[in-house]
Amino acid sequence: MSVVTALYLLLLAGVAGYVLVARVPSILHTPMMSGSNFIHGIVLAGAMLALGVANSPLEQIIGFIAVSAAAANVVGGFVVTDRMLALFDKSAGKKSGSAGSKPSRVDGTRRRTRPASPKTDSASEKS
Amino acid sequence: MNGAVPFALQLAWFISTLLFVIGLRRLSSPSKARTGIWCAGVGMLVVIVSMFFHPDLRQNHSLIVAALTVGGGISLLHARRIDLTRIPQTVALYNLLGGVAAAGIAILVLLDVAQYSVLAKSLAVLGGLIGCVSASGSFFAYLRLRGYLVRRTGFAQRQVAYIASGALMLLLGLILAASPTAHPALLFLFVILALSFGVLMTLPTSAADMPVLISLYNALTGLAVAFDGIVLENPAMVVAGTIVFAAGALLTRLMAKSVNRRLSEIMYSGFGITDEGHDAATDRDHVNTIDSQDAAVDMAYAGRVVIVPGYGMATAQAQHKLRELTQLLDERGVETSFAIHPVAGRMPGHMNVLLAEAGVPYEKIQDMGDINTEFSQVDIVLVVGANDIVNLAAREATESALHGMPILDVDKAKRVIVLKRGDGTGYAGVENPLLFAPITRVLFGDARDSVQDLIFAIKGLE
Numbered sequence: 001m002s003v004v005t006a007l008y009l010l011l012l013a014g015v016a017g018y019v020l021v022a023r024v025p026s027i028l029h030t031p032m033m034s035g036s037n038f039i040h041g042i043v044l045a046g047a048m049l050a051l052g053v054a055n056s057p058l059e060q061i062i063g064f065i066a067v068s069a070a071a072a073n074v075v076g077g078f079v080v081t082d083r084m085l086a087l088f089d090k091s092a093g094k095k096s097g098s099a100g101s102k103p104s105r106v107d108g109t110r111r112r113t114r115p116a117s118p119k120t121d122s123a124s125e126k127s
Numbered sequence: 128m129n130g131a132v133p134f135a136l137q138l139a140w141f142i143s144t145l146l147f148v149i150g151l152r153r154l155s156s157p158s159k160a161r162t163g164i165w166c167a168g169v170g171m172l173v174v175i176v177s178m179f180f181h182p183d184l185r186q187n188h189s190l191i192v193a194a195l196t197v198g199g200g201i202s203l204l205h206a207r208r209i210d211l212t213r214i215p216q217t218v219a220l221y222n223l224l225g226g227v228a229a230a231g232i233a234i235l236v237l238l239d240v241a242q243y244s245v246l247a248k249s250l251a252v253l254g255g256l257i258g259c260v261s262a263s264g265s266f267f268a269y270l271r272l273r274g275y276l277v278r279r280t281g282f283a284q285r286q287v288a289y290i291a292s293g294a295l296m297l298l299l300g301l302i303l304a305a306s307p308t309a310h311p312a313l314l315f316l317f318v319i320l321a322l323s324f325g326v327l328m329t330l331p332t333s334a335a336d337m338p339v340l341i342s343l344y345n346a347l348t349g350l351a352v353a354f355d356g357i358v359l360e361n362p363a364m365v366v367a368g369t370i371v372f373a374a375g376a377l378l379t380r381l382m383a384k385s386v387n388r389r390l391s392e393i394m395y396s397g398f399g400i401t402d403e404g405h406d407a408a409t410d411r412d413h414v415n416t417i418d419s420q421d422a423a424v425d426m427a428y429a430g431r432v433v434i435v436p437g438y439g440m441a442t443a444q445a446q447h448k449l450r451e452l453t454q455l456l457d458e459r460g461v462e463t464s465f466a467i468h469p470v471a472g473r474m475p476g477h478m479n480v481l482l483a484e485a486g487v488p489y490e491k492i493q494d495m496g497d498i499n500t501e502f503s504q505v506d507i508v509l510v511v512g513a514n515d516i517v518n519l520a521a522r523e524a525t526e527s528a529l530h531g532m533p534i535l536d537v538d539k540a541k542r543v544i545v546l547k548r549g550d551g552t553g554y555a556g557v558e559n560p561l562l563f564a565p566i567t568r569v570l571f572g573d574a575r576d577s578v579q580d581l582i583f584a585i586k587g588l589e
Contacts, residue, residue, distance in 0.1 A: 009362060010357075035150070036371045036378075038168075041221075043228045053186070068197050080221070088160060
């Protein structure tokens with residue numbers, strides 16, 4: 001891969017990244033940030049290669065640090081993003097579960113502000 | 128790099144890149160997001176395994192496996208136990224690690240210069256610089272969010288320091304890239320300078336703005352990875368790194384925009400540094416307090432209650448109790464919903480994640496644009512551990528540090544009940560006139576305990 005080819009890659013992948021995120025809803029900003037944090041963990045591939053050609057002890061130490069750091073980035077980024085997104089799954093499940101009770105609180109008939117006789121009102125509510 | 132990369136390896140990288148793109152695409156839709164991260168995860172696994180078959184990876188196999196086990200193992204334990212209210216800190220921490228790895232690769236390349244062209248070395252210099260800035264910047268952002276660095280520091284000659292260290296790094300970078308031999312001492316100096324540059328960038332930023340900066344560092348790590356990828360001739364690294372850079376840059380802009388601030392303001396302004404603000408901290412004598420019994424009655428007989436959660440809800444872990452409270456109110460026929468400011472908590476979406484964790488259904492969550500037109504029809508607004516996002520000073524006081532930030536217009540409602548732990552101001556350190564407004568009642572105490580008291584009190588009403 002020549003450097004010029006790489007520059008074309010930079011350009012096109014940059015556009016792709018921009019387009020991919022352009023319409024992400026704000027509720028997913030945090031998982032998106034964590035997810036992209038996971039994806040740059042691909043630096044692990046480079047770190048493995050760099051350690052794989054290391055000769056001197058100094059190079060081996062730096063390489064070892066780089067590989068462990070990158071591995072931690074990959075594993076941590078994945079687990080945290082997945083845990084976060086699992087919460088969204090759960091709430092989507094609850095959403096369908098609670099659909100039946102919803103109409104009663106949406107219709108305006110039960111609305112009131114500070115009723116004069118709270119006791120009777122709440123009693124009728126309970127029954 | 129000498130050995131030709133076999134086609135099977137190239138194919139594996141291509142498939143992984145494809146999986147990354149599909150994964151990221153899915154991450155931007157709520158219902159598919161989880162399959163997205165698994166998609167990207169499979170891609171990552173393919174790359175890591177494939178690297179063992181790389182022809183240039185000739186030695187230190189046991190060291191590589193050991194490093195993978197150590198780094199991955201510690202991180203797995205950490206990530207499974209981390210409290211999800213600490214997401215921004217956690218992203219900063221993992222980004223620090225990514226930055227360290229990117230910088231480490233660049234350092235190794237620059238120590239072993241013989242086999243690389245000047246162009247490749249220049250890219251390694253850039254990758255190393257960006258990786259170091261991102262790593263030290265993330266580290267200080269992490270410390271600030273963990274509360275170890277409470278005071279922001281800034282000094283008048285910061286601009287001079289920026290320019291001086293920038294110029295010195297440029298000079299060193301040119302020498303490192305052009306020289307046919309390695310210069311470990313110069314390289315060491317370069318790394319130290321780049322690390323201090325990251326610190327310099329982070330120190331003046333307030334904790335409230337930190338998520339935006341973390342997102343920026345996240346993007347920068349992506350760029351460093353892309354540059355390293357060009358040097359090591361790994362197109363998967365180039366594409367994935369660049370995508371993270373572009374996506375991260377856009378995300379940073381979106382996040383900055385939702386607090387109505389420009390990135391340059393967040394990074395360079397002396398926002399609040401001179402204003403300690405705490406002299407004028409809330410005086411209990413001047414606010415109208417309310418006890419949980421009265422607050423419960425107010426809410427139980429209201430027509431519509433809107434809850435505004437903030438970071439205080441996250442720290443008190445009050446989200447489960449709040450869901451219980453809304454269910455109780457729903458049973459009584461009170462219409463309830465949650466109003467989410469784009470930057471409530473410590474980063475966009477933070478509140479959504481916590482409320483989702485507590486099982487609050489999507490349709491109960493309203494964003495700022497929708498709810499702001501409806502506050503005049505709301506009887507009670509319950510502010511739970513939020514301050515800056517409902518700070519009227521943002522609207523009125525032009526000299527205020529928060530000026531211009533869009534806020535939730537809770538003062539348009541009939542009554543505001545603020546659950547507040549202490550007497551202090553919000554993260555921005557700015558006094559909130561809302562607390563002294565005639566419609567406002569303050570209920571002092573830990574958010575979770577207060578909500579629990581409200582639940583008891585409402586259950587006790589007959």
